[in-house]
Amino acid sequence: MYEAHLLRRTYREGGKVRNETVANLSRLPRETIELVRRSLRGEQFLSAADAFELERSLPHGHVAAVLALARRLELSRLLDRLEARLRPAARPVDAGRGAGR
Numbered sequence: 001m002y003e004a005h006l007l008r009r010t011y012r013e014g015g016k017v018r019n020e021t022v023a024n025l026s027r028l029p030r031e032t033i034e035l036v037r038r039s040l041r042g043e044q045f046l047s048a049a050d051a052f053e054l055e056r057s058l059p060h061g062h063v064a065a066v067l068a069l070a071r072r073l074e075l076s077r078l079l080d081r082l083e084a085r086l087r088p089a090a091r092p093v094d095a096g097r098g099a100g101r
Contacts, residue, residue: 005033 005025011018025033
């Protein structure tokens with residue numbers, strides 16, 4: 001059985017009621033047709049992005065695992081030590097760049 005879903009406009013012309021088909025919605029999914037029907041009745045809808053506001057995000061999954069491992073290894077402390085040791089080695093490179101300019 002075939003169902004037709006037409007978006008129609010009704011108007012008066014010369015005292016007679018006329019109908020004009022604005023769009024044929026028949027090929028749209030049923031959910032979309034229902035949304036159009038509800039919207040024409042005056043319902044308002046929000047997109048998922050507008051319906052929620054992110055207040056904070058907690059790490060999870062692989063991010064949480066890497067973060068926990070970095071904390072357990074005290075990675076920030078190790079990187080600070082490494083950076084302090086590399087500072088003297090980096091100075092001649094910076095000096096070489098400055099001389100060529």
